[in-house]
Amino acid sequence: xxxxxLALRDAVRSLLAKHSDxxxxxxxxxxxxxxxxxxxxxxGVLPIPERYGGSGAGLAETRLALEELGRTxxxxxxxxxxxxxxxxxxxxxxxxxRLLRRIADGAIATLAWPWxxxxxxxxxxxxxxxxxxxxxxxLAEILxxxxxxxxxxxxxxxxxxxxxxxxxxxxTRRLATLHLTNxxxxxxxxxxxxxxxxxxxxxxxxxxxxxxxxxELTVEYTKTRVQFGKPIGSxxxxxxxxxxxxxxxxxxxxxxxxxxxxxSAAVAKVYCSEAxxxxxxxxxxxxxxxxxxxxxxxxxxxxxxxxxxxLFGSPAVHLERLRAKI
Amino acid sequence: MDLSLDAQTVEFQAEVRSWLAxxxxxxxxxxxxxxxxxxxxxERLLASERLSVVSWPSSYxxxxxxxxxxxxxxxxxxxxxxxxxxxxxGIFLLAxxxxxxGTDEQRARILPSMARGDEVWAQAWSEPEAGxxxxxxxxxxxxxxxxxxxxxxxxxxxxxxxxxRAFGLFRTGPGExxxxxxxxxxxxxxxGVTVRPIDQLDGEPGFAEIFxxxxxxxxxxxxxxxxxxxRVAMSTAGNERGLTLRSPGRFTAAASRLVELYRxxxxxxxxxxxxDAWIGAQAYRLHTFGALASPLSGPAASVTKVFWxxxxxxxxxxxxxxxxxxxxxxxxxxxxxxxxxxxxxxNEIQRNVIAERLLGLPR
Numbered sequence: 001x002x003x004x005x006l007a008l009r010d011a012v013r014s015l016l017a018k019h020s021d022x023x024x025x026x027x028x029x030x031x032x033x034x035x036x037x038x039x040x041x042x043x044g045v046l047p048i049p050e051r052y053g054g055s056g057a058g059l060a061e062t063r064l065a066l067e068e069l070g071r072t073x074x075x076x077x078x079x080x081x082x083x084x085x086x087x088x089x090x091x092x093x094x095x096x097x098r099l100l101r102r103i104a105d106g107a108i109a110t111l112a113w114p115w116x117x118x119x120x121x122x123x124x125x126x127x128x129x130x131x132x133x134x135x136x137x138x139l140a141e142i143l144x145x146x147x148x149x150x151x152x153x154x155x156x157x158x159x160x161x162x163x164x165x166x167x168x169x170x171x172t173r174r175l176a177t178l179h180l181t182n183x184x185x186x187x188x189x190x191x192x193x194x195x196x197x198x199x200x201x202x203x204x205x206x207x208x209x210x211x212x213x214x215x216e217l218t219v220e221y222t223k224t225r226v227q228f229g230k231p232i233g234s235x236x237x238x239x240x241x242x243x244x245x246x247x248x249x250x251x252x253x254x255x256x257x258x259x260x261x262x263x264s265a266a267v268a269k270v271y272c273s274e275a276x277x278x279x280x281x282x283x284x285x286x287x288x289x290x291x292x293x294x295x296x297x298x299x300x301x302x303x304x305x306x307x308x309x310x311l312f313g314s315p316a317v318h319l320e321r322l323r324a325k326i
Numbered sequence: 327m328d329l330s331l332d333a334q335t336v337e338f339q340a341e342v343r344s345w346l347a348x349x350x351x352x353x354x355x356x357x358x359x360x361x362x363x364x365x366x367x368x369e370r371l372l373a374s375e376r377l378s379v380v381s382w383p384s385s386y387x388x389x390x391x392x393x394x395x396x397x398x399x400x401x402x403x404x405x406x407x408x409x410x411x412x413x414x415x416g417i418f419l420l421a422x423x424x425x426x427x428g429t430d431e432q433r434a435r436i437l438p439s440m441a442r443g444d445e446v447w448a449q450a451w452s453e454p455e456a457g458x459x460x461x462x463x464x465x466x467x468x469x470x471x472x473x474x475x476x477x478x479x480x481x482x483x484x485x486x487x488x489x490x491r492a493f494g495l496f497r498t499g500p501g502e503x504x505x506x507x508x509x510x511x512x513x514x515x516x517x518g519v520t521v522r523p524i525d526q527l528d529g530e531p532g533f534a535e536i537f538x539x540x541x542x543x544x545x546x547x548x549x550x551x552x553x554x555x556x557r558v559a560m561s562t563a564g565n566e567r568g569l570t571l572r573s574p575g576r577f578t579a580a581a582s583r584l585v586e587l588y589r590x591x592x593x594x595x596x597x598x599x600x601x602d603a604w605i606g607a608q609a610y611r612l613h614t615f616g617a618l619a620s621p622l623s624g625p626a627a628s629v630t631k632v633f634w635x636x637x638x639x640x641x642x643x644x645x646x647x648x649x650x651x652x653x654x655x656x657x658x659x660x661x662x663x664x665x666x667x668x669x670x671x672x673n674e675i676q677r678n679v680i681a682e683r684l685l686g687l688p689r
Contacts, residue, residue, distance in 0.1 A: 215685075219685045219686070219687065222687065223686070223687065223688065230688075231688050233681075233687040233688055234687065234688040234689060236674075236678065239677060239678060239681035239682070239685075239687050240674065240677040240678075240681065242680075242681055242685055242687065243628075243632070243676070243677035243678075243680035243681045243685070244632070244677065246629065246680050246681075246684060246685060247629050247632050247633050247680070250613070250626075250629050251609045251610070251613050251629075251633060252609075253616075254609065254612045254613035254615075254616045255608075255609045255612055255613075257612075257616060258612035258615070258616070260330075264608075264612075267605050267608050267609065267612075270605055271605055271609050316598075319598060319601050319602075322601055322604075322605070323597060323601055326585050326601070326604060
């Protein structure tokens with residue numbers, strides 16, 4: 001990490017420590033804390049070049065911020081807006097630049113692309129179809145849609161567009177179902193499959209942050225919980241399970257950091273999803289009864305692990321893709 | 327993280343690849359007398375191209391290669407199907423200790439002949455009553471005129487059946503357990519040494535017991551300070567557990583072979599395990615390449631040890647399940663993989679190290 005990256009990470013971490021209250025955030029109508037989002041934008045975590053009014057941060061910096069948001073499970077439009085911004089940057093022209101400027105100013109953006117096999121059909125720049133699990137899909141002011149061939153901008157406030165908030169097991173992630181019925185669209189340019197790899201890289205960074213924090217919380221708990229007159233973390237049966245969690249977190253971090261192409265992105269998606277799920281499941285077991293309560297955060301990590309494993313395609317889907325590649 | 331290679335590295339990679347393609351040929355098992363000598367000749371051939379110890383200083387036979395070049399060398403080496411390294415104990419375990427704690431005289435005397443395979447080293451750590459609990463070892467070194475007399479018994483000494491020399495820890499006192507130990511080098515053909523080979527599960531003597539009965543060792547073969555042996559040995563224990571002993575090239579090569587095997591023997595029920603093992607090898611590779619930026623050492627090496635040893639078992643078990651029988655080409659690797667979670671500190675010990683030293687859990 002460069003000194004600048006370290007400073008950015010520390011800034012995000014201390015912001016979240018002071019201001020992130022996920023229990024309060026998920027009770028708000030939009031499911032996230034607008035003040036925290038504004039402060040994140042001020043720190044400059046979106047990967048938008050200065051020529052479009054952004055901070056000039058790169059994807060590496062955004063991934064650090066996503067890792068921090070993953071640690072605290074803070075609901076945030078950063079993931080959706082980052083993926084939308086990277087899709088626009090793949091075009092990098094006047095039209096996309098106009099949208100990038102709005103994102104840099106804090107407008108929430110999202111990209112709906114058919115990662116779950118849904119079919120969006122385009123006829124004469126009008127779109128039809130249903131896309132499920134669109135990140136911040138009901139909140140986004142800027143709605144990008146791909147049919148797998150082109151990238152379109154769709155005005156979300158037209159009659160041909162309906163968006164339904166879709167509550168899932170993971171309350172810390174805002175998802176919506178997007179219905180397009182002869183919706184007028186502006187064709188921005190060709191769709192780059194590379195955007196999927198960017199999305200997987202971003203998601204895996206978030207997963208690694210969450211998994212690392214789940215382990216830290218477990219270690220802290222077992223150091224303080226006393227049974228048989230000793231902290232339970234001194235018992236080898238528990239130590240070895242936490243050691244295995246550590247091995248998973250560190251190797252997942254390496255896989256997440258190493259994404260450069262289609263294969264490494266799929267590896268990261270599979271590996272980080274499975275690692276996070278195992279770590280979160282162990283978090284529950286090692287906490288014992290307290291983790292079975294609503295009050296304790298362990299279930300939030302477990303549900304995020306499940307949800308993020310399914311987002312953008314389950315590990316099984318990406319394994320199938322990898323099988324074709326290797 | 328960018329894993330693309332610069333021009334100089336690509337050139338080095340090409341040189342290694344073409345040299346190996348021209349020279350690699352199958353050898354007999356290194357755990358037979360004849361095969362051992364074939365492997366020694368192979369080490370000499372490697373050394374003649376300065377390829378036996380690429381990361382070492384040139385004065386000792388190396389090329390001063392960076393960690394990146396070493397990783398690239400290892401990938402090419404394993405992908406080519408080149409023979410196992412009979413010099414492994416010396417170049418990956420003793421040599422780092424000499425670089426850190428030896429004298430110039432020791433390095434000049436020992437390293438060049440190690441690099442050429444002229445002297446092959448065995449390790450002599452474990453004893454019948456000191457395995458995972460190495461600090462309970464009992465073999466002694468008693469001071470005498472001009473040196474030391476070794477007495478006791480070592481066991482599970484890899485390569486000792488045919489090797490020339492060995493390195494190990496001996497109790498010189500005062501103090502108990504970790505205190506009062508000294509790191510010593512000795513000649514396996516000295517008077518008073520009896521080597522009794524032990525057959526491994528493949529039927530060949532890959533390790534041996536060593537009985538020591540007043541074996542003389544001159545003062546110049548003490549590594550580090552007398553009484554400081556535990557620190558000397560442990561400061562480089564990470565080399566055995568970490569990536570030097572088991573470079574990712576070994577596993578990516580095995581994973582590629584596994585994928586090939588699947589193509590020839592497709593069994594849909596095993597597809598996920600094949601891909602999982604392949605992903606594991608890739609993850610390990612990425613993890614070690616990550617070490618280029620921040621070196622893995624000390625307790626972090628325990629993380630890699632647990633990972634690679636259990637990955638190796640998974641790779642081989644998946645191959646066996648695909649084949650439905652123990653087939654040539656995988657059987658020996660499988661049997662060898664079973665020792666991975668045991669040697670260099672059992673994985674249970676590694677998990678203690680991770681829990682106590684990395685996670686800070688109480689003892």
